Amino acid sequence: MVVQDFTANTKDLIDNLKSICTSYGLGNDGNEFKIITQVFLYKFMNDKFGYEVKQIDPSLQTADKWEVKINEYSDDDYEMLLLQLSPDSAKLKREHFLASLFEKQNNEEFAKTFDDTLRDIAIFNNEIFSVKTGTGAKITLFDELSQFVADPSQRDNFCKAIVNQLVNFSFERIFEQKFDFFSTIFEYLIKDYNKDGGGKYAEYYTPHAVAKIMAACLVDAPVQNVTCYDPSAGSGTLLMNLAHAIGEDRCTIYSQDISQKSTAMLRLNLILNNLVHSIPNIIQGNTILAPYHKEGDRLMKFDYIVSNPPFKLDFSEYHADLLASNNSERFFAGVANIPNKDKDKMAIYPLFIQHIMYSLTSKGRAAIVVPTGFITAQSGIERKIRERLVEQKMLRGVVSMPSNIFATTGTNVSILFLDCANTKGDIVLMDASKLGTTVKEGKNQKTLLSTEEEQRIIDTFNRHEAVEDFSVVLSYEQIAEKNYSFSAGQYFDVKIEYTDITPEEFKTKMDDFKANLSNLFAESKSLEVQIEKALEGLRFE
Known part of the structure; x- marks a missing residue:
């Protein structure tokens, strides 16, 4: 009380x-x-x-x-x-x-x-x-x-x-008090200031359910002295949930975000959640153009990475810099072309996925929010990324979320899980799109997951369970055979239901079918005669 x-x-x-x-x-x-x-x-x-x-x-x-x-x-x-x-x-x-x-x-x-x-x-x-x-x-x-x-x-x-x-x-x-208390306070504190009305670099608040699922699926066993990174940190919701799952005293936070406002909010979030020791690692800047965290001349590698990157953004002003040869290893699948118009619709999220893949340690894990279209794209940069994830055995699983899980965008999203140590396969693809309850939030529709539904997703994923019409467990070879599709639905069995009947019941059904067909054929012939007579009666006047 x-x-x-x-x-x-x-x-x-x-x-x-x-x-x-x-x-x-x-x-x-x-x-x-x-x-x-x-x-x-x-x-x-x-x-x-x-x-x-x-x-x-x-x-x-x-x-x-x-x-x-x-x-x-x-x-x-x-x-x-x-x-x-x-x-x-x-x-x-x-x-x-x-x-x-x-x-x-x-x-x-x-x-x-x-x-x-x-x-x-x-x-x-x-x-x-x-x-x-x-x-x-x-x-x-x-x-x-x-x-x-x-x-x-x-x-x-x-x-x-x-x-x-x-x-x-x-x-x-x-x-x-601990994380759960201060996360509620923090959300209320910034609720009017972290919306999608911020212009070019609009901030989106990651729903608590998504953040909780990402952290719980990444951290399924105790760890300590690990590094956690978010290259598009925003106000830090994903990092706070990850740190809480690990233990605030057992991890060090690193982040970068282009928004000065979000970076200030992230600092406040760290202070509220006993993560002050990580504040020197919080950087305000452009991760894709100028990643800050390095060890010597090379980019730093991290044990855990979480990210809800912007999906589309105009990055034409530094597009040429990204094509430089020193970025070829980091952006192995390529950089989106500059369109003739609607530059704001340039897909930037594939750059974040590639950056994250490049920034993982040899046993590193990552969870990334992506548009659901990414998991089935048949060509282009997205397809190349999926092929690399399978070929290098980095894919851990995908959870397709319900529509409108983000009230601020109608884009359907999935969570992409990577695990550099997942070399044996055992990949979980899950279709959670039918879960949740739709509610009205302002002018928008939003889907809310119950606590039980959140836990169902987490438990099914962490137990590597195949559940009919919900999840499948696959090998890398099976995914390659399916054209590198990461959509669970494409692997669900097609069910044909059979009903046992006696020979007499079968004969009765067949006689009914024949009688119905005969009636339909007779009706069809009658219609043909009527149509022909009607056509003969037509005259040009």
Whole structure:
């Protein structure tokens, strides 16, 4: 009950922050998501700091206000306290505390004090909490949030309203909660800011069911000290589910995404889910043109890769660079041609599949969301990729999902599973398209899988089960014989139902068939005569 109440209270906090933004002309503004997510993060860090220092110094637990008690520390004692903090907690100076801001809210130029505080926190924690661009530039934690209020005379009041909202709330009771709790909070926090209205590089939020199935099918046994990578990470839904399946303390996250907004959200997701140690590996940049993660001169190889890449995107501006000889090994199947028109419909997802294949370790595994058309395409780059997956024995299986599993796109999708150690075959192809319940989400239809249906997919896949009209288990040779089709339906047996009858029953049925045919033939001849007479009666006038 405590968790349910706290979840409701947290959502109320988020809604109240949005209400403040609306009151100051920032509702649905392009910068609203920065204000909401960064203010939320500042509050989370402040309370996480308080929680951590209370574990280090129990006397702070009994103090009426831990911020007042901690101000009695000498500078040396405070420095020692900071050194004892866990590496996933932000280090705060005493003037950074929310309580300190609250006391200063009636001072002149409070907006500047507010912005300076957040900026100083970002600088103080720059080495751990900043993310990098592909060129190595660092993107710090916080922006100057008051600048987004157009009227300078309202900025102090705006910052006061934010601070007064934050002091009435505390995260301290829930820091022992795990992934499932924070994933729900994170989804609610960003639900209005991760949609398909973002222009050229639109972000799509991967449904929880898809992310859960991908992670559970990839991680079917305990592992440790592994690397996890997403070359089109978005806000990190797939990576968070994968890390949770492995264990947040048993894996290191790597990612790259071209969207600055999504990269900032991914950083927040890592902080909420105890994966701060991986923030230095989060890169904002173009994976296809300039992949960042390398070991020496070669691209880094990863143990686990997940991806829900964009399916179509105009990449004509760097198309020529992708055709360079140094990319021939990575893009072995080729690069899509530039069409004369509709460049936005250039298929970019095959480049991500090829990049992922190239980036797996010798025992690496991957799960990739692809348009279902990929699994049966009879020519072109898609066909070449499928042939390579079979010839190099990398294919682990395919799950074809129900229509509208993504509310934001009508494209049917499948999940492609790769396993470089799957050399013996035993490939599972599954048609889960008939599962789920259709519901209305805004103007769109969306298919929701029940918990039982999700588990059915996971169990059938991991047990290598063949289930009538649902899944088949095949060898690489069988797939090659079927023209490299990855569609389960093409391997289902055609069923002919037989019914036992006696000779007398058979004779009766045959006599009925003959009588019916005789009647039909007689009727046909009658119609022929009528038609001929009608034709003879036709005259030209």
